[in-house]
Amino acid sequence: MTAEPATRVLQAGADAIDAAARTLAAGGLVAFPTETVYGLGADATQGEAVARLYAAKGRPAFNPLIAHVADVAAARKLAVFDEAAEKLAVTYWPGPLTLVLAKQPNCPVADLALAGLDSIAVRVPAHPLARQLLAAFGKAIVAPSANRSGHVSPTSAAHVLTDLRGRIELVIDGGACEVGVESTIVSLLGAPALLRPGGIARAEIEATLGSRLTLAETAGDDAPLAPGMLASHYAPKARLRLNAENLHAGEALLAFGKALPTAGPVLNLSARGDLVEAAANLFSHLRTFDAGGATAIAVMPVPHGGLGDAINDRLTRAAAPR
Ligand code: TXA
Ligand code: MG
Secondary structure (H helix, E strand, C coil): CCCCCCCEEEECCHHHHHHHHHHHHCCCCEEEECCCCEEEEEECCCHHHHHHHHHHHCCCCCCCCEEECCCHHHHHHHECCCHHHHHHHHHHCCCCEEEEEEECCCCCCCHHHHCCCCEEEEECCCCHHHHHHHHHHCCCEECCECCCCCECCCCCHHHHHHHHCCCCCEEEECCCCCCCCCCEEEECCCCCEEEECCCCCHHHHHHHHCCCCEECCCCCCCCCCCCCCCCCCCECCCEEECCCCCCCCCCEEEECCCCCCCCCCEEECCCCCCHHHHHHHHHHHHHHHHHCCCCEEEECCCCCCCHHHHHHHHHHHHHCCC
16 A cells, blocks of 8 residues: 555445455555444554554544444454443444443454553444445454544545545545434443443433443543543534524524524524434534634534434534644
């Protein structure tokens, strides 16, 4: 693989899956759609490919990656499943849930991808293209979101190209991602803990487990509690002001529900106040404001609960001082 690859874009289909599997096997980097956001995939077992992945994203190597696998059986080869893990896997996979578990002693995933930890994050994605790719490749694919580190996650192939063109070999274009925010991350290393709110609501997971989830606090940038839980993350170029009830001069408006009156630029997460629609639009609207040169964005309040937790989490990080 060359240092500066020309990035090919292939429309979803059998040829794209075939090319993607071959590119991964050769140590290349392939962006592909999942139901949450686009992932940037590398062969989980090739340390060199993983190193190139960190470089392409500009991601600090202390921040471990999620191993994506085709099914629970494949996940059990990487991680130790206790009763709670089995329950969650059976209920939510394939789907937007990531489990952090103890890694198997003979886990073949490269140490670099796990940032040297004894734990591993595993997930079985639901998107048909992701599933086809995992089946064709036949091994685990490590895949962070396919954006430059610290930037907003991509929910379309165009977003991926904006961030990574010329840095990766291939993008499979499968259209827009349905969920729009990343997977929910639950750690089962100790008492079940919510590391990142995401596509599956906390309350649903608690109902399945029959117990409450501990909340991981957000740590500072220097010593992230859960690696990657950096206070400033998912950041657009513009400054964000949350829970806005009026507009300041020069601000663009990111609305939810009935929009505040404004003569300036406005995008609505969901005019009908639907959290599912809002999650699907979130990153794309932030990128549209960036592309339009917005410097300040007022964000209307988004209710908590369900997908609202994930949306508010990403907005809070996007608004954090950098
Ligand atoms: O929806 C998703 O999860 C997407 C799609 C592509 O699957 N992936 C994704 O990956 O969001 P990424 O790398 O952007 O976020 C993964 C998060 C990071 O915050 C990382 O620190 C955390 O998972 N993580 C990975 N391994 C971990 C571990 N062993 N312990 C705690 N956190 C871990
Ligand atoms: Mg990410």
